[in-house]
Amino acid sequence: MSAAKVEVRDVRKTFGSVEALRGASLSIAQGEITAIVGDNGAGKSTLVKCITGLIPPDTGDILVDGSPVHFSSPKDARDHGIETVYQDLALCDQLSVWQNLYLDRELTRGFGPVQFLRRRQMRSEAHRLVSDLAVNVPHVGRPVRRLSGGQRQAVAIARGVMWARGMIVLDEPTAALGLRETAQVEGLIRRVVDAGQTVLVVSHNFEQVKRLSSQVWVMRAGAVVTGVRTADVTGEELVGLVTGAITAV
Numbered sequence: 001m002s003a004a005k006v007e008v009r010d011v012r013k014t015f016g017s018v019e020a021l022r023g024a025s026l027s028i029a030q031g032e033i034t035a036i037v038g039d040n041g042a043g044k045s046t047l048v049k050c051i052t053g054l055i056p057p058d059t060g061d062i063l064v065d066g067s068p069v070h071f072s073s074p075k076d077a078r079d080h081g082i083e084t085v086y087q088d089l090a091l092c093d094q095l096s097v098w099q100n101l102y103l104d105r106e107l108t109r110g111f112g113p114v115q116f117l118r119r120r121q122m123r124s125e126a127h128r129l130v131s132d133l134a135v136n137v138p139h140v141g142r143p144v145r146r147l148s149g150g151q152r153q154a155v156a157i158a159r160g161v162m163w164a165r166g167m168i169v170l171d172e173p174t175a176a177l178g179l180r181e182t183a184q185v186e187g188l189i190r191r192v193v194d195a196g197q198t199v200l201v202v203s204h205n206f207e208q209v210k211r212l213s214s215q216v217w218v219m220r221a222g223a224v225v226t227g228v229r230t231a232d233v234t235g236e237e238l239v240g241l242v243t244g245a246i247t248a249v
């Protein structure tokens with residue numbers, strides 16, 4: 001299945017007495033970069049976790065390409081074409097770039113219990129992907145621990161591109177990066193969309209949201225309070241929408 005288009009309708013989630021989501025709704029358009037912004041505690045991570053199968057909503061619907069889905073694990077979301085790049089990146093430091101790209105999804109050949117890794121094929125396909133996306137890594141055989149923060153983020157995104165069949169979710173993709181590496185990762189995110197994927201990005205960086213996204217949803221106190229085309233809003237207005245100083249543009 002592919003996840004070209006995702007819709008969230010009236011999703012609620014409570015943790016004990018905390019209402020993390022109190023009826024959140026939004027839509028994610030195919031082939032675009034959609035951003036979610038909001039202050040600390042607004043519910044962004046919780047909403048993203050519901051979309052990516054990490055936690056189930058209490059009530060409400062998530063629709064993938066128009067059909068309701070019920071994810072009980074990230075694997076369910078992946079089976080629907082949704083790949084997630086979490087802030088911790090989930091890379092294995094001692095393994096190489098290509099081994100990380102195939103982590104837990106290694107290509108094998110053989111019969112029954114006797115399986116061999118297709119190392120050469122994985123390495124060459126990893127090399128092709130990294131070249132096609134112009135990922136800035138020295139070579140795919142290099143251990144990930146020897147890469148910079150930006151290069152590690154790029155490897156994690158490339159892994160998402162490799163396995164996604166429709167949508168990639170990026171949680172604060174450049175939070176830990178300097179200016180130059182941020183620019184490189186933003187370039188990569190644009191190429192992900194050029195390669196036909198849909199991107200959902202959570203970011204605290206309003207300038208980045210302005211540079212990257214076509215649509216932005218604003219969350220406040222567990223609800224999605226407004227959605228605008230990014231071109232129609234200034235950075236200042238975005239800040240106002242997030243804080244509640246303004247309610248519409």
Ligand SMILES: Nc1ncnc2c1ncn2[C@@H]1O[C@H](COP(=O)(O)OP(=O)(O)OP(=O)(O)O)[C@@H](O)[C@H]1O
Pocket residue numbers: 015016018019020038039040041042043044045046047
């Ligand atoms: N596992 C949990 N147990 C209890 N409360 C939680 C849990 N996860 C989130 N919350 C609460 O739900 C609310 C929304 O949190 P969430 O992490 O979704 O916000 P956020 O917008 O992603 O914030 P931030 O930008 O700080 O990451 C907060 O009040 C938070 O404390």
